[in-house]
Amino acid sequence: MRILLVEDDRDLLEPLQEALNEFGHVVDAIDTGDVAQWLMSEKDYDLLVLDWMLPGVSGLQLCQHYRHLGKAAPILMLTAKDTTFDKVAGLDAGADDYLVKPVDLMEFLARVRALGRRSPLWRGDVLTVADLQLQVNSLTLERNDQKIELSNREFQLIEYLMRHPNQVLSRQQIEQAIWPWGEEPESNAISTLIRRLRQRLRLLHADHWIETVYGLGYRLNPPSPDQPDQQPDQ
Numbered sequence: 001m002r003i004l005l006v007e008d009d010r011d012l013l014e015p016l017q018e019a020l021n022e023f024g025h026v027v028d029a030i031d032t033g034d035v036a037q038w039l040m041s042e043k044d045y046d047l048l049v050l051d052w053m054l055p056g057v058s059g060l061q062l063c064q065h066y067r068h069l070g071k072a073a074p075i076l077m078l079t080a081k082d083t084t085f086d087k088v089a090g091l092d093a094g095a096d097d098y099l100v101k102p103v104d105l106m107e108f109l110a111r112v113r114a115l116g117r118r119s120p121l122w123r124g125d126v127l128t129v130a131d132l133q134l135q136v137n138s139l140t141l142e143r144n145d146q147k148i149e150l151s152n153r154e155f156q157l158i159e160y161l162m163r164h165p166n167q168v169l170s171r172q173q174i175e176q177a178i179w180p181w182g183e184e185p186e187s188n189a190i191s192t193l194i195r196r197l198r199q200r201l202r203l204l205h206a207d208h209w210i211e212t213v214y215g216l217g218y219r220l221n222p223p224s225p226d227q228p229d230q231q232p233d234q
Helices: 010-022 033-042 059-068 084-092 105-116 152-163 171-178 189-202
Strands: 002-006 026-030 047-051 075-079 097-100 126-129 132-135 140-143 146-149 210-213 217-220
Touching: 002 010, 002 033, 010 026, 010 105, 026 033, 033 059, 047 059, 047 105, 059 075, 059 084, 075 084, 075 105, 084 097, 097 105, 126 152, 132 152, 152 171, 152 189, 152 217, 171 189, 171 217, 189 210
Parallel strands: 002 026, 002 047, 047 075, 075 097
Antiparallel strands: 126 132, 132 140, 140 146, 210 217
16 A cells, blocks of 8 residues: 655654555655645545644644545544544544554554555455465465565565556656655666566566566556466476
8 A cells, every 4th residue: 555654753653654664555754744735635545644743734634634635545543632532523534543642563553454445445455467366464476376475665566567457557657656755766776676576476477477568668468368378488
């Protein structure tokens, strides 16, 4: 999932970001409400995690602004405000869940998984294209009883390709999908990552599924149901 994480306490922001990254999520980690407000207007997210008490634009105002935009991704509110009145105010502002600080990482990740299942883009814990299966929670890829583990970035790339099979995806689209906001990948980063993923897919005899469309980008070409998989000579 692509997640917007807004928290002004760097001692909390960084461990939350690292925990989400370990599970393959692409995280835009922001410590100011003003930037977060701009990002939620410009980008689409699967989930938002908002601290309530931020300098400038508060988390509650961000929540109201996001719903006013008509966007439907789930929102988890993080806050030290723990009265019933506060929780009601947060939920009424448009939050879907409410977690009181101090944050337990295991509970935080469980709530993220639960809210992720409410995302309009949710397609289950297993993403399937032809006979290739991506286990979303374990970052593993399976085909014909063979299984490989993926790095976070390999997982993010194959997940993006599998969510858009048979579509030509430009380098810019791939970069925007799997690199967090504010990070500038090196000029050859996409080519290097595609090569690494093909090497991993070779173990499943599916490396030829990723087609280079010269001048345009890359396309995941799974075999059609009525045609056998034409594997290149090994």
